[in-house]
Amino acid sequence: MPTPKYFQECPPFPADTPVHDLPTVSFLALKAGDTKESERLYEACRAWGFFLLDLRESEDGKTLLQDAEKMYDLTRETYSLDQSILDEYAYNPPYDLTGYKQKGKLKTDDGKMDCMELYSINQDDMMGNRPTRKYIDTIEHNRSDVVQFIQHSHAAISVIMSRLDEQLGLPPGTLNALSPLDQVSETSVRLLLTESQSTPQYDTITLGGHTDIGTATLLFHVIGGLQILPAGKENKMENWSYVKPEPGFALVNLGDTIVEWTGGLLRSSLHRVITAPGEQATVPRQSLAYLVRPRNSATMNRLKGGVIPLLVEGEEDETRSVTEWAAWRSKQVIAGELKAQTRGGYPIVPAQTAV
Numbered sequence: 001m002p003t004p005k006y007f008q009e010c011p012p013f014p015a016d017t018p019v020h021d022l023p024t025v026s027f028l029a030l031k032a033g034d035t036k037e038s039e040r041l042y043e044a045c046r047a048w049g050f051f052l053l054d055l056r057e058s059e060d061g062k063t064l065l066q067d068a069e070k071m072y073d074l075t076r077e078t079y080s081l082d083q084s085i086l087d088e089y090a091y092n093p094p095y096d097l098t099g100y101k102q103k104g105k106l107k108t109d110d111g112k113m114d115c116m117e118l119y120s121i122n123q124d125d126m127m128g129n130r131p132t133r134k135y136i137d138t139i140e141h142n143r144s145d146v147v148q149f150i151q152h153s154h155a156a157i158s159v160i161m162s163r164l165d166e167q168l169g170l171p172p173g174t175l176n177a178l179s180p181l182d183q184v185s186e187t188s189v190r191l192l193l194t195e196s197q198s199t200p201q202y203d204t205i206t207l208g209g210h211t212d213i214g215t216a217t218l219l220f221h222v223i224g225g226l227q228i229l230p231a232g233k234e235n236k237m238e239n240w241s242y243v244k245p246e247p248g249f250a251l252v253n254l255g256d257t258i259v260e261w262t263g264g265l266l267r268s269s270l271h272r273v274i275t276a277p278g279e280q281a282t283v284p285r286q287s288l289a290y291l292v293r294p295r296n297s298a299t300m301n302r303l304k305g306g307v308i309p310l311l312v313e314g315e316e317d318e319t320r321s322v323t324e325w326a327a328w329r330s331k332q333v334i335a336g337e338l339k340a341q342t343r344g345g346y347p348i349v350p351a352q353t354a355v
């Protein structure tokens with residue numbers, strides 16, 4: 001969540017809306033290698049696959065909040081352009097998700113259509129890992145700010161990955177080597193927008209329930225509407241819990257790929273966006289996500305070492321490349337063959353027989 005400027009501009013999150021208190025982890029303590037904080041991080045990644053990252057006390061954290069604020073300004077500028085200009089940069093699903101997606105292109109859990117506009121910026125285009133696509137003018141004019149946001153977001157995720165290596169008992173650098181900044185991947189920055197509603201329909205699903213497919217996501221939001229389905233709960237309206245955006249924090253969630261790599265020890269949780277609560281529904285809702293995907297040359301193979309469970313009899317390793325696996329998963333979701341659900345967070349089984 002960006003610095004307080006954007007929070008001050010919008011109506012408050014209603015005090016009487018029930019929220020789910022997610023674990024909070026200090027970026028400063030994680031960077032310093034504090035063991036207790038690393039354990040809290042690990043617990044949060046196993047139980048929830050979601051936590052709030054407190055960026056306030058660290059200098060790098062504060063810089064990242066300022067970078068996020070610039071991305072918020074960029075989002076505002078981009079969506080104030082004419083619809084016809086935005087449409088010139090339309091994304092090309094399922095092959096290429098980079099570019100602009102109008103609202104109403106994705107099915108939500110209740111069979112209706114989504115209400116979220118999004119513009120995906122590909123990390124490789126910004127970092128020079130491949131010949132770049134042409135972006136809408138607002139983004140072209142602010143490339144250096146986007147690059148800075150990517151570099152600082154990636155650095156924050158790297159600290160988290162290093163601490164997870166330690167907790168999982170993996171050799172240092174294992175997780176970071178799978179999602180480096182200088183290799184081609186599907187990593188992206190998403191600028192998201194939902195229109196305001198003059199007569200709010202509070203049960204409208206803006207973006208359907210999903211897990212993120214990649215390694216991890218850093219999310220900056222100001223207005224409510226994001227909900228999580230706690231593990232083990234049925235996908236019914238009353239089981240979803242709101243997360244309250246807090247100034248000075250980023251929300252971090254793990255994706256399906258890291259769940260596969262860790263043999264299900266870590267969790268990716270189902271989340272969605274619905275109409276913002278109370279008066280917040282009457283103003284536009286912006287959000288900003290940095291979605292880390294593994295390098296395209298990686299595979300989905302389970303990692304070996306530390307507390308990662310060994311394959312047991314009857315279990316097969318997932319040997320597909322990350323790109324093949326992602327394409328297969330998207331096809332399954334589109335065909336309705338795979339219901340989006342919380343994955344991983346399995347208990348550690350001490351005695352195992354390798355195959």
Ligand SMILES: O=C(O)CCC(=O)C(=O)O
Pocket residue numbers: 190192207212219221226271272273287288289
């Ligand atoms: O807008 C939000 O709060 C969440 C967006 C999200 O879940 C995503 O982009 O994957």
Ligand SMILES: [Fe+2]
Pocket residue numbers: 210211212271
């Ligand atoms: Fe998501």
